[in-house]
Amino acid sequence: MFFSPLCAVVPANAKTASENNLERPKGPQKEESMPRIILASQSPRRKQLLSQIGIKNFEILVPGGEESYDPSLSPEEIVSSICRKKGESARTLAGDPSAIIITADTMVFLDGLRLGKPRSREEAFSMLSALSGKTHHVCTGVTVSQGSRMETRAETTAVTFRPLTDTEKWAYIHTGEPFDKAGAYGVQGPAALFIPRVEGDYFNVMGLPLALLGEMLAGFGVKLFSDEEELH
Amino acid sequence: MFFSPLCAVVPANAKTASENNLERPKGPQKEESMPRIILASQSPRRKQLLSQIGIKNFEILVPGGEESYDPSLSPEEIVSSICRKKGESARTLAGDPSAIIITADTMVFLDGLRLGKPRSREEAFSMLSALSGKTHHVCTGVTVSQGSRMETRAETTAVTFRPLTDTEKWAYIHTGEPFDKAGAYGVQGPAALFIPRVEGDYFNVMGLPLALLGEMLAGFGVKLFSDEEELH
Numbered sequence: 001m002f003f004s005p006l007c008a009v010v011p012a013n014a015k016t017a018s019e020n021n022l023e024r025p026k027g028p029q030k031e032e033s034m035p036r037i038i039l040a041s042q043s044p045r046r047k048q049l050l051s052q053i054g055i056k057n058f059e060i061l062v063p064g065g066e067e068s069y070d071p072s073l074s075p076e077e078i079v080s081s082i083c084r085k086k087g088e089s090a091r092t093l094a095g096d097p098s099a100i101i102i103t104a105d106t107m108v109f110l111d112g113l114r115l116g117k118p119r120s121r122e123e124a125f126s127m128l129s130a131l132s133g134k135t136h137h138v139c140t141g142v143t144v145s146q147g148s149r150m151e152t153r154a155e156t157t158a159v160t161f162r163p164l165t166d167t168e169k170w171a172y173i174h175t176g177e178p179f180d181k182a183g184a185y186g187v188q189g190p191a192a193l194f195i196p197r198v199e200g201d202y203f204n205v206m207g208l209p210l211a212l213l214g215e216m217l218a219g220f221g222v223k224l225f226s227d228e229e230e231l232h
Numbered sequence: 233m234f235f236s237p238l239c240a241v242v243p244a245n246a247k248t249a250s251e252n253n254l255e256r257p258k259g260p261q262k263e264e265s266m267p268r269i270i271l272a273s274q275s276p277r278r279k280q281l282l283s284q285i286g287i288k289n290f291e292i293l294v295p296g297g298e299e300s301y302d303p304s305l306s307p308e309e310i311v312s313s314i315c316r317k318k319g320e321s322a323r324t325l326a327g328d329p330s331a332i333i334i335t336a337d338t339m340v341f342l343d344g345l346r347l348g349k350p351r352s353r354e355e356a357f358s359m360l361s362a363l364s365g366k367t368h369h370v371c372t373g374v375t376v377s378q379g380s381r382m383e384t385r386a387e388t389t390a391v392t393f394r395p396l397t398d399t400e401k402w403a404y405i406h407t408g409e410p411f412d413k414a415g416a417y418g419v420q421g422p423a424a425l426f427i428p429r430v431e432g433d434y435f436n437v438m439g440l441p442l443a444l445l446g447e448m449l450a451g452f453g454v455k456l457f458s459d460e461e462e463l464h
C-alpha cells in the first residue's frame with residue numbers, strides 16, 4: 001500500500017501523531033500503519049478521480065446488491081439508500097473492520113424522471129433527445145465506512161445541454177460513449193461540446209464529488225493535503 | 233493531417249459535399265481536402281481539450297505578442313483583446329490563409345483583481361489565501377481565424393473555493409501544481425478537493441470553453457459530430 005505525498009492517513013480521533021505511534025513514514029509507507037482503502041465500484045472514472053486527489057493505491061471490490069428503491073423518495077434519498085446498501089454489502093465482502101470503504105452511486109434525473117444506462121442505440125437517442133436544450137440533475141450518493149461506522153451523503157449538480165441536432169446525437173452514439181453511462185453521455189469526453197454549463201461539483205457529474213469525498217475522508221482520519229513535514 | 237471519425241471539415245459556405253468535391257474520405261484522409269488546424273498555444277491542457285472533442289491532429293504554433301491591455305476594460309474585453317492580438321500574430325506567423333487558427337487567453341479575476349501565474353511559493357500562498365472560501369471568475373477569450381476572417385468571443389465561469397487551511401495551501405504548493413497556472417491552481421488536479429462548485433463551462437476553467445469553441449468552429453465549417461455517413 002503506497003500513498004502519494006499528498007495523502008496521510010491517521011485515525012479520526014488521533015490527537016497527535018506521537019500519541020498513536022503513527023508518524024508518517026519518510027520512505028515507502030508501511031502497510032501496517034495504514035488502513036486499506038477500498039473503492040467499491042467498477043467505474044473507471046471513479047478510479048481516475050481517486051487518483052486525481054492523490055490516493056494512488058487502493059483496492060477495487062465490486063459489491064453485489066440490488067438497486068431497488070422506493071420511487072417516492074427524493075433523488076438524493078434514492079442514491080443515498082442504494083449507496084448505503086452497496087456499502088453494507090462491500091463491508092461484509094471486505095471483512096476487515098479497519099478498511100476504509102468508499103461506495104458511490106450516480107443517477108441522472110430529468111424533470112423527476114430517472115435516466116439509466118441506455119440498452120440500445122435507440123434508447124440512447126431518446127435520452128439525448130430528452131436532455132437536448134434542457135437542464136438536468138446528476139445526483140451521487142457517497143458512502144464511507146470503517147468497521148461499524150458508516151456515513152452517507154449526497155451531492156447534486158445541474159447540467160445544461162445546448163440543443164442538439166439529430167445528426168449530432170447519432171454521431172455521438174456512434175462513438176460508443178453513451179452505453180456504460182447513466183443519461184447516455186460522459187461529460188469528460190466529446191459530449192463536453194454539448195454542455196455549456198454546469199452548476200455545482202463538476203466531478204460529481206463524472207461520478208464522484210471530490211470536495212465532498214475529501215471532507216468525508218477527513219472525518220475518517222484520511223487527511224489529503226496535510227503533509228506538514230514537507231512544508232516550506 | 234488526420235481527423236477522428238467525429239471530425240469532418242467542410243467549407244462554411246458548403247451546400248452539399250458533392251458540390252464541393254469534399255466527400256469525407258473513407259480511409260485516412262487526404263491532406264489536400266482539409267485546412268490545417270493550428271492551436272496557437274503552448275498549454276498542455278488546451279492540447280488535451282482539443283483532443284477530447286475529436287480533433288486529434290493539429291499543429292502547435294506559439295505566437296509572440298505582448299500581454300499589455302487597458303486595465304479599465306472589463307475582464308471579457310481584456311481577454312478578448314489579448315487573444316485577438318495573439319491571433320493576429322499567429323496568422324502572420326502561419327502565413328497560410330486556408331489554415332484555421334485557434335488562440336485563447338485565460339485570466340483569473342477575484343473582486344476585480346487579476347491573478348496571474350505565481351512567481352514564487354509565497355505568491356502562490358497569497359493567491360490561494362485570497363481564493364480560500366470565496367467565489368472568483370475565470371475568463372477565457374477565444375479567437376478563431378481563417379485568412380482575413382477572424383472571430384473572438386469570451387466565456388466566464390464562476391469557481392467557488394471552500395475555506396483552506398494554511399497546511400493545505402502549503403501541501404498543495406509543495407506538489408508544484410500552482411506554478412504554471414493563473415490563480416495558482418489547476419482544477420483538473422488535486423485542487424478539485426478545494427472546489428465544491430463551478431457555475432458555467434467547466435472546461436473554460438481548464439483554459440478552453442469547449443461548447444463555445446465547437447460553436448465557433450462550426451461557423452468556420454469545422455463540424456464536430458457530423459458524421460452522417462456512419463449513422464445507424
